[in-house]
Amino acid sequence: MQKNIVMTMLGPEAVGKTTLLATMYNELAKIETTEHGFHFAAANDTGVDLETAYQKLSQIIEKQAYTHIGQLLPGTAGIIERQFEISFQDNKELDLSFYDIAGGLLLAKEDNKDIKEFKGILAQAAVIINVIDGAALVEGSLLLSDSINQPTRVRDLLRPGFTQSKQKRLVLFVITKCETWLKDEQGQKKLQKAFETRHKPVLNFIEERSNVVGVLIPVKTLGCVEFSRIEGRGEDETIVFTRRPHLEFSPEKVDQPLRYALAFALLQHDKNRSGWSRFASDWLSNKGEAFQESLIWFANGRDRNFKAYGKKSLIDVI
Ligand SMILES: Nc1nc2c(ncn2[C@@H]2O[C@H](COP(=O)(O)OP(=O)(O)OP(=O)(O)O)[C@@H](O)[C@H]2O)c(=O)[nH]1
Numbered sequence: 001m002q003k004n005i006v007m008t009m010l011g012p013e014a015v016g017k018t019t020l021l022a023t024m025y026n027e028l029a030k031i032e033t034t035e036h037g038f039h040f041a042a043a044n045d046t047g048v049d050l051e052t053a054y055q056k057l058s059q060i061i062e063k064q065a066y067t068h069i070g071q072l073l074p075g076t077a078g079i080i081e082r083q084f085e086i087s088f089q090d091n092k093e094l095d096l097s098f099y100d101i102a103g104g105l106l107l108a109k110e111d112n113k114d115i116k117e118f119k120g121i122l123a124q125a126a127v128i129i130n131v132i133d134g135a136a137l138v139e140g141s142l143l144l145s146d147s148i149n150q151p152t153r154v155r156d157l158l159r160p161g162f163t164q165s166k167q168k169r170l171v172l173f174v175i176t177k178c179e180t181w182l183k184d185e186q187g188q189k190k191l192q193k194a195f196e197t198r199h200k201p202v203l204n205f206i207e208e209r210s211n212v213v214g215v216l217i218p219v220k221t222l223g224c225v226e227f228s229r230i231e232g233r234g235e236d237e238t239i240v241f242t243r244r245p246h247l248e249f250s251p252e253k254v255d256q257p258l259r260y261a262l263a264f265a266l267l268q269h270d271k272n273r274s275g276w277s278r279f280a281s282d283w284l285s286n287k288g289e290a291f292q293e294s295l296i297w298f299a300n301g302r303d304r305n306f307k308a309y310g311k312k313s314l315i316d317v318i
């Protein structure tokens, strides 16, 4: 039985991977699952680290007036493993290894030790969260957008692992820095169109495969920082964000990538549970059935309005 599920962040520097992880961790505590038997918890130092990051994020944001926004959290160094555990009816079912990476790694040369390790992680990962900078996607020139989100590099990193094995994979395209376009339907359409055009190398690759599903999830990890304007041209082109003083730090939809990721992990795990061992011990005590019922309940907490690409049936629970 597979007991350890691997998940990883994949995305360039400063797109918001660690911010997303810290806000997702905060959402984890809000998922009320006790009556359905699931319990999700951080293991080792993960809880302390992510809680600290979250506190830092909310405090700095609270203090800021209407200003330009720079780096709020320190950049991640190398590859960091965050460990989580999932229990069902007080028994541990699964270990989750969730990797956060320094975005700079994407451009590391082949002989770099970390890039080798990261490729190994990608090859094993059931869930990959590709974090994408929404402001660059919608408002940046093609040059800037590609140099920030690196769609071709992302595809090339996914390719070896995805083609080696038939393992089922979920790729979550989580768009950050897109507060401005989430306000109305027109903005949302604009964002989706920009994603489908500029992230085409990755989308085409996913749609060719029968073992991969992608889901587009735009989120508000900060909620109070908005796109302001593009300054400069060519190599000097930069994106300027401002802090809106009347808006509070209020992450939104951040529970959704988390729910998609966990539901996928649990679904894969449920398939691995089948077999004689489950038949003998679990089914006789009704535990297998209870597990499935809880899983369906949990998976129903996912918002199914997000657009999916590739093998869509992989995210269906029954
Ligand atoms: N406007 C806006 N800014 C964001 C959002 N998420 C992150 N940011 C900004 O992006 C900066 C970088 O975020 P991080 O989470 O550190 O980025 P990272 O991807 O972990 O970066 P590395 O660890 O260097 O690879 C933050 O300090 C924020 O200023 C978002 O949803 N909206």
Ligand SMILES: [Mg+2]
Pocket (backbone or CB within 6 Å): 017, 018, 019, 074, 075, 076, 100, 101, 102, 103
């Ligand atoms: Mg980071």
